[in-house]
Amino acid sequence: MRRTAIHVAFLSALIATSGPARSEIRVAAAVNTQAKGPRIRPEIYGQFAEHLGTGIDGGIWVGPDSAIPNIRGYRRDVVEALQLLKVPVVRWPGGCFADIYRWRDGIGPRASRPVMLNKWWGNTEEKNQFGTHEFFDFAELIGAKTYLNINVGTGTAGEARDWIEYVSSPTNSTLAQLRRANGREKPWKVDYVGIGNEMWGCGGNLKAAEFSAQARLYANFLKEPGMVLIGGGATGDDYSWTEEMMKGRGQLDAVSLHYYTLPTGDWAKKGAAIGFDEGEWAATFVRTRKLEDMIRGHDQKMDAVDPDEKLGLMVAEWGTWYDATPGTNAAFLQQENTLRDALVAATNFHIFHRNAGRVHMANIAQMVNVLQAMILTEGPKMALTPTYHAFRMYQPFQGATALPVVGSFPEYVFGKIRLPAVDITAAKDASGLLHIGLVNVHPKESAEVELTLPSYVGRSIEGQVLTARRLDSRNTISGVAEVTPVSFSKARWTAGKLRVSMPAKSIVRLTVR
Numbered sequence: 001m002r003r004t005a006i007h008v009a010f011l012s013a014l015i016a017t018s019g020p021a022r023s024e025i026r027v028a029a030a031v032n033t034q035a036k037g038p039r040i041r042p043e044i045y046g047q048f049a050e051h052l053g054t055g056i057d058g059g060i061w062v063g064p065d066s067a068i069p070n071i072r073g074y075r076r077d078v079v080e081a082l083q084l085l086k087v088p089v090v091r092w093p094g095g096c097f098a099d100i101y102r103w104r105d106g107i108g109p110r111a112s113r114p115v116m117l118n119k120w121w122g123n124t125e126e127k128n129q130f131g132t133h134e135f136f137d138f139a140e141l142i143g144a145k146t147y148l149n150i151n152v153g154t155g156t157a158g159e160a161r162d163w164i165e166y167v168s169s170p171t172n173s174t175l176a177q178l179r180r181a182n183g184r185e186k187p188w189k190v191d192y193v194g195i196g197n198e199m200w201g202c203g204g205n206l207k208a209a210e211f212s213a214q215a216r217l218y219a220n221f222l223k224e225p226g227m228v229l230i231g232g233g234a235t236g237d238d239y240s241w242t243e244e245m246m247k248g249r250g251q252l253d254a255v256s257l258h259y260y261t262l263p264t265g266d267w268a269k270k271g272a273a274i275g276f277d278e279g280e281w282a283a284t285f286v287r288t289r290k291l292e293d294m295i296r297g298h299d300q301k302m303d304a305v306d307p308d309e310k311l312g313l314m315v316a317e318w319g320t321w322y323d324a325t326p327g328t329n330a331a332f333l334q335q336e337n338t339l340r341d342a343l344v345a346a347t348n349f350h351i352f353h354r355n356a357g358r359v360h361m362a363n364i365a366q367m368v369n370v371l372q373a374m375i376l377t378e379g380p381k382m383a384l385t386p387t388y389h390a391f392r393m394y395q396p397f398q399g400a401t402a403l404p405v406v407g408s409f410p411e412y413v414f415g416k417i418r419l420p421a422v423d424i425t426a427a428k429d430a431s432g433l434l435h436i437g438l439v440n441v442h443p444k445e446s447a448e449v450e451l452t453l454p455s456y457v458g459r460s461i462e463g464q465v466l467t468a469r470r471l472d473s474r475n476t477i478s479g480v481a482e483v484t485p486v487s488f489s490k491a492r493w494t495a496g497k498l499r500v501s502m503p504a505k506s507i508v509r510l511t512v513r
């Protein structure tokens, strides 16, 4: 990690905020507005769409003959919502599915595409209606870069090489001509290529040293100018995996990291998406904050070979993972999305900003209907989740320069659980606007935040706040919207400081002109 990386210092004694005597959290913090921090790459706000449940079929793709309004087969409501989100990059086709995917099954006339069984996600019949052309068209439609996760587990380097050639070659090679025959004259750009997925598990059950050699071989045949090659990386705090990948990195530009937030930390009983108690609320935030230590642990291993942070750590899967919605197919990973998810998302954005030198991309799992989704659909109905709103509120951070924030941050205490109640991030964009994100995870107490912002004193402020009545307030598919951002007016200049009055359990995003 370079010295420019951002750390929030917890200065002075930490003040516990639970108990009846206090009703308000007091935070004092300063932003170094002149610092030259790392750029927050827009790709940190990336997405992930896998052939899993209704994540793609039904959620994004309904086919051109569907009664559901669509643009060439893509749901119009979903496409329009994603366009507003300015999705920087989409990872596809998996996940675990990537290592059983045969790309040739997903090209040519849709009616004659083979049907395969999706071994990892309920053995459902995958009809391959959303294939290579559909993915690249979709990415173009929503204005996103492309991240192909290629098959190492049951594929070959040759098949992967052919896929890249089919998609991106401007020549008259037989594969490029096949693409043209299938309806696409112009080559597409493959921006990111993931080599394998969870190779320690569903991708092949390999040891780090075994996979590292394979990744090197694949990279040898896939490398092209302008393409970022990502070696399938570690889970959680498995730093030795990253160490091994770094030793044998060959032409890799990055490694990935997957980390999911489970309220209980127990895969057998992860915790409910709604109707949870305050203990699970608090535990969720403690667990999601662990990602920051993990990023730093992997970063240390990468620093050993790459102190200038040229190689990226891509957090290619992150987000909440709860017990599946009762009554749904558990293999479809469907879960409700509440105010808690929005605050988890914002907390993770802050973590990525603070570590933006090394974290070159992150992809929330997943885009539609699966895990911590932006969007839920059911037949023709659609709902924008609280997570969607968090992503939209933080759009101004895409491409801005991260700034250090130091201050004293009182704790939120629940039983044995302790964590900072308020987390703050700041960044300056190319036109000099200062953007500030604040998260107050305390479920009952408002926060009074005093910010020192050198050279911005007195400038005009606009902002938004996201909060709701209950910990598990949500936006239902039947049209009840309990969690939507509204404009925020409780930030004012007093004695040269910006004072922000935040409600309990809220996100505030401010722009100072």
Ligand code: AHR
Pocket (backbone or CB within 6 Å): 050, 094, 095, 096, 097, 197, 198, 317, 365, 366, 371
């Ligand atoms: O996102 C769901 C699954 O979680 C992915 O397929 C896999 O990579 C991870 O275990």
